[in-house]
Amino acid sequence: MPGLDLLLPFLLTALLLAITPGPGLVYIAAQTVGRGREAGWHSVMGTHLGSYVHIFAAAFGLSLVLQAVPAAYLALKIIGAGYLFWLGLTFLLGREKVTEAPQGHVSARRALKDGFIVEATNPKSALFFLAILPQFTDPATAWPVWFQIAALGFLANLLFTLADMTCMLFASRISLFLRRSRAARDWSGRMAGALLIGLGGHLLASER
Numbered sequence: 001m002p003g004l005d006l007l008l009p010f011l012l013t014a015l016l017l018a019i020t021p022g023p024g025l026v027y028i029a030a031q032t033v034g035r036g037r038e039a040g041w042h043s044v045m046g047t048h049l050g051s052y053v054h055i056f057a058a059a060f061g062l063s064l065v066l067q068a069v070p071a072a073y074l075a076l077k078i079i080g081a082g083y084l085f086w087l088g089l090t091f092l093l094g095r096e097k098v099t100e101a102p103q104g105h106v107s108a109r110r111a112l113k114d115g116f117i118v119e120a121t122n123p124k125s126a127l128f129f130l131a132i133l134p135q136f137t138d139p140a141t142a143w144p145v146w147f148q149i150a151a152l153g154f155l156a157n158l159l160f161t162l163a164d165m166t167c168m169l170f171a172s173r174i175s176l177f178l179r180r181s182r183a184a185r186d187w188s189g190r191m192a193g194a195l196l197i198g199l200g201g202h203l204l205a206s207e208r
Contacts, residue, residue: 010136014156018163023199025167027084027118030199031111032171034091034192039111040168040175046115048161053120054129055153059146063130066123073123077203080121084200087114091193124206129153 024047032040057063066073119125133156137148 006136006138010152011155011159013132014159018156018159023202024119024160024164026195027115027199028164028167029171030192030195031115032168033175034189035107035111036175037168037172038108040172042108042112043115044161044164044168046112046117047119047164048115048157050116050119050122051125051129051153051157051160054122054126055133055150055157057126058129058133058153059149063126066126067130073127076121076123076126080118080123081200081204083114083117083121084196084203087118088193088195088197088200091189091196122203124203129156132156 028040028043028047031043035043054063066076133149133152134145136152137145139145141148143151
């Protein structure tokens with residue numbers, strides 16, 4: 001593993017990135033407000049697991065394809081944005097109901113799946129891990145570089161997940177408040193849908 005001279009700056013960088021508001025936190029908040037606290041937890045876990053796709057892709061050089069082939073990056077971006085659009089429309093069209101009772105296991109499992117797919121199809125996350133993790137590796141150590149990248153990615157993902165959990169807990173407070181009236185529940189569903197569609201538009205319009 002890298003020495004403390006590389007590990008400490010890496011942890012500080014990862015912590016600063018984790019607490020910086022971004023699309024990931026907005027996604028977690030939208031899912032929590034729209035589906036409830038249990039679904040919020042599963043959304044956090046889904047994005048956490050989805051990040052490992054990019055971490056191991058960076059460790060084994062697979063993410064280089066997205067960097068070297070613009071068409072592959074564009075295709076993944078369109079898939080990710082399209083999925084966010086579809087999720088947003090399910091809220092706006094009333095297919096995803098916000099009820100007074102906590103969401104059931106079916107909705108929670110759906111949130112887990114959605115979180116995984118949204119993160120795994122986000123090309124910006126792939127290039128982020130590819131750009132950041134190798135900078136803090138040390139080829140002179142006994143550990144192979146791919147293992148160092150995977151280990152650093154694991155640490156960074158834990159910090160990102162802690163930030164996502166904090167955001168989810170805050171959003172769940174808002175969700176509980178909104179569930180007190182039918183009008184507020186309907187409004188929260190539309191707000192969640194608008195946020196998800198906005199994230200899809202942001203991903204589609206963004207550069208690398």
